[in-house]
Amino acid sequence: MASTAVVAGNPFILSEWNEYGVNPFHSTAFISMAAYACLNDWDGLIVYFYHTSESWNDQPADEITNIFDAYNDPSLICQFGFMAALFLGDLVRPAEHRVDLVFTQNDLKTLPPAFSMPNAYLPYITSLRNVFLDQGDAYTGDADVAVTAGFVKNGDLSQAKRAVYYAWSPYRDALRHANGEGRLERLAAKADEELPGAKLGDRILVFNEIAPLAGEGDYTTFAANLDVALKRWGLLPDDRGLVGSALVSDTGELAFDPKAGTFRIRTEGCPYFSGDPSNGIALTKDISLSLINHRISAALLPVKGTSVECSETYLLMVLGHTGMDETIFTTEGLFTTVDFQGKLYADTPEGTLFVRCKSATLTALDTVGTPIASIEYAPAHDGVTFVLDGTIPAVHFLLERK
Known part of the structure; x- marks a missing residue:
C-alpha cells in the first residue's frame, strides 16, 4: 500500500510504519518491509512507535504494556541490526526494471466505487512509481512498462515502451460527459493472444473489464495475466515473477x-x-x-x-x-x-x-x-x-x- 504514495522523480520515506505484535509471529514483516523498500529503491523507513510513555524510566524490562510499544518487542529489536544492515548497506539490490503507474488529471478527480489496487503485484516483483500527468493525457516517460491508473477510460500510453490498459469507469472523464465506449476494444485489436479477461500483444496488455476480474479485491487473475505479459516482453525469466x-x-x-x-x-x-x-x-x-x-x-x-x-x-x-x-x-x-x-x-x-x-x-x-x-x-x-x-x-x- 505504501507504493501508492511513491512519486516518480522524488525521494520517498515511509513514515510512521510498524507491525504491531498482535500476531505472535510477526518478525517477517520488519525484514520484508526493509527488503522490498530496497527493491523499490525507497530512501528511508521510520519505525513508529518506540513507546507510549512520556517518561524514559518507567518502562518494564519484562513486559509489553501497549500494542503500539516497539521498544520491548523482540521481533523488532532483535532484528533491528540486521534490518539496518540490509537497508543501509544495500544488501538487497534495487529492481532491474521500473513500472510507472500513470494518473491523468481526470483520474485524480474520481475513484472507483471502492479504491482498488490490482497493481499490488508489481512492488513485490519490481520497482513501482506513480506518475501524474500535468498537461494532457499522453505519457512520455521511459519506464519499462506504463500502467494506466484506470479510474476513467483515458490516458494515452502509445509512447510507452510497453503499456497496460484497464478502466473502472465507462467514461473518459470524471464528470461523465464523454463516453469511452469502444476505446479498450480498439486498443485490444493490436493484441494477438487471448488471456482470461484480457488480450496481450508484443507491446500491449488490455483488460476488457476490470470490475468482474478484480472488483472484489481478488487480484490473482490480474497478476497472472500481467506476469504472462512481463515474461513475453522479456522482462522476467521463467524463474522470476509468479x-x-x-x-x-x-x-x-x-x-x-x-x-x-x-x-x-x-x-x-x-x-x-x-x-x-x-x-x-x-x-x-x-x-x-x-x-x-x-x-x-x-x-x-x-x-x-x-x-x-x-x-x-x-x-x-x-x-x-x-x-x-x-x-x-x-x-x-x-x-x-x-x-x-x-x-x-x-x-x-x-x-x-x-x-x-x-x-x-x-x-x-x-x-x-x-x-x-x-x-x-x-x-x-x-x-x-x-x-x-x-x-x-x-x-x-x-x-x-x-
Missing part, C-alpha cells in the same frame, strides 16, 4: 510464498528465511538449520567481508514466536481485542545447526552482544553439528568455522 504460488523479485533475491508460509532473501551478503521451517533452512551451501519450531526467522551476516560464502565468522539470528506469554485474544465480529497478560517471551531455536567444515565454535550472545554460553559441536558427515535445545536465553549467536 513461480508456482511464490512472488519472486526480478532480481531473483526475494521470494514470498504465502501458501508455503515462507519469505526468503538470497543474496551474497545476507541470507534470510522466515516462516515455516519444516522443510529445512539452507542459509548458504555450507550452513543449514533443521528446526522443530512452528515458525522461525533466521538471518546470517558475515562479520568480516561482504560474502557469506567466503566468510569464516558470522552473526546468526534465530527467532520464533514472541510477545506476552498469557495474552488473551477475544474476537467479536471483525474486531479482535488483545489483552496483554503474563511476561515477555521469545521462542528460541530447537533443532540442529549444520556447518560444512572441519571444526567450528558457536557462542550464544545476549541482546548487547555479550557471550553467555558456548555450544559444543559433534562431528557429522562432511561437517559438524550443533544441537540447539531451546534452553539458552538467546536468539543471537557468533559462529566461527575453521
